[in-house]
Amino acid sequence: MNTSAIPAGETIPGDGSASVQSVAKANFGVSVPLKFRELAIPRADDLLFGTAPRPLVTRHGLRIGGGMVYPELNFTLPTMDVSAATMPLVARHYREIISDALRRAGELEVPGVVIEFETVPPMTATPAFGLEIVNILLEGMEAARQSHGLRSALRMTPNDNREFARPPVMRSGEYWERMVELFEGSAEAGAELLSIESVGGKELHDEALMNCDLGQVIFSQCVLGVRDMAFLWERLCVIARAHGAVGAGDTACGFGNTAMVLAEQKMIPRVFAAVVRAISAVRTLVCYEHGAVGPGKDCGYENPILKAITGRPMAMEGKTAACAHLSPLGNIAAAYADTWSNESVQNIKLLGGMAPTCYLEQLAYDCRLMNRALGEGRESALTLRRWLVDSDAGLDPQAWILTPESVIAIATAIVDAPDHYRAGLAAARCALRRLKEAHAGGRLKIVPRELGFLDSMERQLDELPDAEGDFIEQQMALADPAKYLPEEYGL
Amino acid sequence: MTTLELLSEAVASGKSKDAKALVQRALDEGTAPVEIVDRALVPAMASVGEQFKNNLIFVPEMLIAARAMKEAMSLLEPKLLAAGITPKYTAVIGTVQGDLHDIGKNLVAIMWKGANFRVIDLGTNVSPAKFVAAVVEHKAQLVGLSALLTTTMPAIVETVKAIRGGVGQAVKIMVGGAPVTQQFADEIGADGYAPDAGSAVDRAQALVGAA
Numbered sequence: 001m002n003t004s005a006i007p008a009g010e011t012i013p014g015d016g017s018a019s020v021q022s023v024a025k026a027n028f029g030v031s032v033p034l035k036f037r038e039l040a041i042p043r044a045d046d047l048l049f050g051t052a053p054r055p056l057v058t059r060h061g062l063r064i065g066g067g068m069v070y071p072e073l074n075f076t077l078p079t080m081d082v083s084a085a086t087m088p089l090v091a092r093h094y095r096e097i098i099s100d101a102l103r104r105a106g107e108l109e110v111p112g113v114v115i116e117f118e119t120v121p122p123m124t125a126t127p128a129f130g131l132e133i134v135n136i137l138l139e140g141m142e143a144a145r146q147s148h149g150l151r152s153a154l155r156m157t158p159n160d161n162r163e164f165a166r167p168p169v170m171r172s173g174e175y176w177e178r179m180v181e182l183f184e185g186s187a188e189a190g191a192e193l194l195s196i197e198s199v200g201g202k203e204l205h206d207e208a209l210m211n212c213d214l215g216q217v218i219f220s221q222c223v224l225g226v227r228d229m230a231f232l233w234e235r236l237c238v239i240a241r242a243h244g245a246v247g248a249g250d251t252a253c254g255f256g257n258t259a260m261v262l263a264e265q266k267m268i269p270r271v272f273a274a275v276v277r278a279i280s281a282v283r284t285l286v287c288y289e290h291g292a293v294g295p296g297k298d299c300g301y302e303n304p305i306l307k308a309i310t311g312r313p314m315a316m317e318g319k320t321a322a323c324a325h326l327s328p329l330g331n332i333a334a335a336y337a338d339t340w341s342n343e344s345v346q347n348i349k350l351l352g353g354m355a356p357t358c359y360l361e362q363l364a365y366d367c368r369l370m371n372r373a374l375g376e377g378r379e380s381a382l383t384l385r386r387w388l389v390d391s392d393a394g395l396d397p398q399a400w401i402l403t404p405e406s407v408i409a410i411a412t413a414i415v416d417a418p419d420h421y422r423a424g425l426a427a428a429r430c431a432l433r434r435l436k437e438a439h440a441g442g443r444l445k446i447v448p449r450e451l452g453f454l455d456s457m458e459r460q461l462d463e464l465p466d467a468e469g470d471f472i473e474q475q476m477a478l479a480d481p482a483k484y485l486p487e488e489y490g491l
Numbered sequence: 492m493t494t495l496e497l498l499s500e501a502v503a504s505g506k507s508k509d510a511k512a513l514v515q516r517a518l519d520e521g522t523a524p525v526e527i528v529d530r531a532l533v534p535a536m537a538s539v540g541e542q543f544k545n546n547l548i549f550v551p552e553m554l555i556a557a558r559a560m561k562e563a564m565s566l567l568e569p570k571l572l573a574a575g576i577t578p579k580y581t582a583v584i585g586t587v588q589g590d591l592h593d594i595g596k597n598l599v600a601i602m603w604k605g606a607n608f609r610v611i612d613l614g615t616n617v618s619p620a621k622f623v624a625a626v627v628e629h630k631a632q633l634v635g636l637s638a639l640l641t642t643t644m645p646a647i648v649e650t651v652k653a654i655r656g657g658v659g660q661a662v663k664i665m666v667g668g669a670p671v672t673q674q675f676a677d678e679i680g681a682d683g684y685a686p687d688a689g690s691a692v693d694r695a696q697a698l699v700g701a702a
Contacts, residue, residue: 081645
């Protein structure tokens with residue numbers, strides 16, 4: 001067994017004696033009160049990159065959230081098939097990526113680095129494929145530690161394949177079992193930070209986005225997503241504890257980022273994507289309620305809200321993730337980063353070198369700047385944060401809800417709510433109010449054709465019932481029964 | 492305004508109830524169902540598609556119009572079928588094997604329907620064999636293949652090969668999705684590529700000769 005990662009702030013919930021099977025019959029069909037009732041970071045000025053009240057210390061001594069920002073590198077394959085026949089080539093790609101990127105990290109004297117391995121679907125479907133790459137990466141990381149003292153930690157993020165069944169089967173079956181097998185094997189091999197981009201509720205959420213239907217957005221995320229994540233994260237944290245790893249965090253990528261990308265493509269209004277982002281914090285919060293300790297997953301742009309609530313360190317991504325997707329949050333996201341990520345880049349040749357190595361360098365320089373500011377003291381760090389925030393905030397509603405003041409307001413609205421449904425409702429209302437006030441005050445630019453959506457969203461929220469039971473009944477009657485299985489969510 | 496003009500306006504602005512009532516009025520006035528489709532419904536959706544393509548409206552506004560068209564068609568379809576009239580062009584669409592992403596694919600399907608294609612949507616994670624079978628069964632003139640992942644782009648290649656092997660050049664193949672480019676489409680022998688749902692309609696119509 002590996003030496004445990006030690007959460008410095010507090011112990012991981014649970015005694016580690018439970019098995020994945022022993023929690024299988026828990027009932028999540030009834031509303032569960034939120035576990036976080038107050039903010040870990042109540043003041044906007046205390047929300048800062050590289051700093052979290054509950055930092056995480058890794059096996060090799062990275063103190064994430066403990067006064068320093070680390071690069072977090074993520075990469076993927078160029079256009080190619082993944083199968084038994086191509087695995088030798090796949091393995092060669094990952095071997096080259098890790099040795100080349102970490103060599104450059106050593107040359108740049110980065111103080112530490114997190115490596116994320118996010119699988120593509122065939123690597124979860126056939127865990128042996130994924131595990132082969134895990135071992136390659138761990139060997140490369142150990143070689144870099146021995147050759148030039150580079151400290152690192154591996155984040156393992158199996159692709160959530162459960163939605164390959166349509167409607168998705170969330171709690172049993174081939175897709176679930178293979179995913180659990182990959183988590184187990186990875187943690188046993190030495191992957192230290194377990195993460196996932198879970199998909200519970202996504203089968204209804206995509207359509208809700210296309211229709212700008214806030215009721216179905218909240219139903220997908222705060223009823224279905226919340227129940228799925230409670231089920232999932234109980235089990236992931238059991239696996240983590242059994243192998244001395246930690247449950248790091250989840251993300252509403254398939255929800256909030258889908259909305260963000262659709263807004264970038266001008267398919268849905270940016271104001272709607274901003275409200276979806278606020279709601280998504282309630283869904284992602286559930287992993288921390290069930291034992292995750294951070295750093296939260298990089299693509300969770302809702303992470304600043306979760307940092308305020310939980311005090312856990314967060315991975316963030318922004319301008320250096322343009323290789324994976326465009327966003328209006330390039331600078332502001334960095335204001336809260338404890339690890340700074342590039343989301344994902346293909347292993348292709350650029351003029352400067354292979355793309356993952358080039359991105360490692362970009363991340364390293366961004367982190368140097370943030371760490372320099374932190375090193376000069378709080379005043380300098382807050383100055384840099386102000387520049388990061390103010391350079392984005394007034395230009396896009398999605399950025400505005402990530403200003404420190406908006407983050408604290410939305411986080412407060414969430415922890416003041418009695419349950420996840422009403423937390424989603426409160427987050428949406430708070431985000432809407434912040435957008436309206438900022439626009440009215442001339443601090444936020446909203447294009448004219450989006451203004452009508454502010455009122456229509458408010459009307460939608462006004463029509464939702466107060467009680468979660470009534471809401472579930474209302475929304476189940478509206479949801480397409482062919483698309484999801486309520487019993488898979490304990491409903 | 493004539494009844495057909497009013498109907499066109501009702502569909503474009505997403506007024507489903509009005510659209511249905513106006514279809515009934517047009518039928519009562521003796522207008523042929525096919526004329527209602529060609530002179531009111533298709534132009535309405537073409538106008539909506541154009542507005543969407545030019546970033547004047549968002550998807551939800553387009554979907555409201557599509558629902559109004561569907562309501563209108565619910566009165567017309569039985570009559571068209573009874574008269575043996577079906578849409579001139581049939582398209583098969585799906586996300587290729589190994590890939591589950593379908594937002595873009597769904598949008599293209601909606602817009603093709605608005606342009607009066609009969610659309611057979613095979614869903615996601617569709618095998619090459621299933622595409623071939625659907626093309627044959629529905630006598631499709633057009634196939635749309637979508638993928639979002641770099642690791643599922645090879646499935647587009649395999650599907651194109653399977654379709655060419657099964658039905659040759661008889662069907663036009665369009666490809667799309669975030670990692671897909673015109674160059675990729677050219678290299679794999681696809682007939683067309685569209686970077687977004689808006690332009691997918693124009694490209695499809697051009698490929699089947701409907702433009």
